[in-house]
Amino acid sequence: MNIILFGPPGAGKGTQAAKLVEEYKLPHLSTGNIFRAAIKNETPVGLKAKSYIDAGELVPDQVVVDIVAEALEDDIYANGCIFDGFPRTVFQAESLDKILEKHGTGDAQVIALTVPEEELIRRVLSRGEGRSDDTEEGIKNRLAVYQKETAPVLAHYANRGQAKIIEGTGDVNDIFNRIKAVLS
Numbered sequence: 001m002n003i004i005l006f007g008p009p010g011a012g013k014g015t016q017a018a019k020l021v022e023e024y025k026l027p028h029l030s031t032g033n034i035f036r037a038a039i040k041n042e043t044p045v046g047l048k049a050k051s052y053i054d055a056g057e058l059v060p061d062q063v064v065v066d067i068v069a070e071a072l073e074d075d076i077y078a079n080g081c082i083f084d085g086f087p088r089t090v091f092q093a094e095s096l097d098k099i100l101e102k103h104g105t106g107d108a109q110v111i112a113l114t115v116p117e118e119e120l121i122r123r124v125l126s127r128g129e130g131r132s133d134d135t136e137e138g139i140k141n142r143l144a145v146y147q148k149e150t151a152p153v154l155a156h157y158a159n160r161g162q163a164k165i166i167e168g169t170g171d172v173n174d175i176f177n178r179i180k181a182v183l184s
């Protein structure tokens with residue numbers, strides 16, 4: 001079983017991913033977390049990714065696809081995975097289709113969280129995780145990048161009936177129950 005948590009920055013993907021991990025006993029794969037760890041450890045991938053992340057831009061597709069393909073070779077993903085923050089472009093989505101086909105863990109079910117923009121900005125600026133990209137300028141740029149490059153990914157999945165839209169506002173547990181109700 002593969003689940004993609006989809007939505008703009010601040011939509012609650014990480015929060016809901018943690019709850020899904022508990023419920024479905026699937027591993028969590030957050031490309032943002034992988035990059036932040038790589039930056040901290042000053043690895044070659046981290047060095048490549050840092051300037052993009054600090055600018056609120058997307059890390060180049062091939063860099064992202066390569067780290068995901070490599071990560072998914074690990075046996076912990078043998079039954080599938082909860083993707084958080086990936087795919088963020090149509091190219092990444094098409095690449096993931098091929099990777100999942102190769103692994104035979106099933107098509108991904110996409111949970112798209114919707115939250116009004118003012119609320120997204122408020123959440124990101126108040127989350128206090130000390131992220132270098134959680135500034136007012138950073139979040140505004142990431143939202144613009146989301147609209148331009150990431151929003152079209154939803155159509156890629158919706159056209160094939162793989163996407164469910166979930167209202168991402170209100171109580172965290174209520175949102176989680178909405179998600180569980182649409183997962184098969």
Ligand code: AMP
Pocket residue numbers: 009031032033035052053054056057058059060064084085086087088089092133142
């Ligand atoms: P996140 O933690 O998912 O908000 O990701 C933080 C930042 O890491 C993003 O703003 C991008 O710069 C980069 N990033 C994470 N995932 C991806 C991805 N799938 N494609 C491109 N860049 C990504």
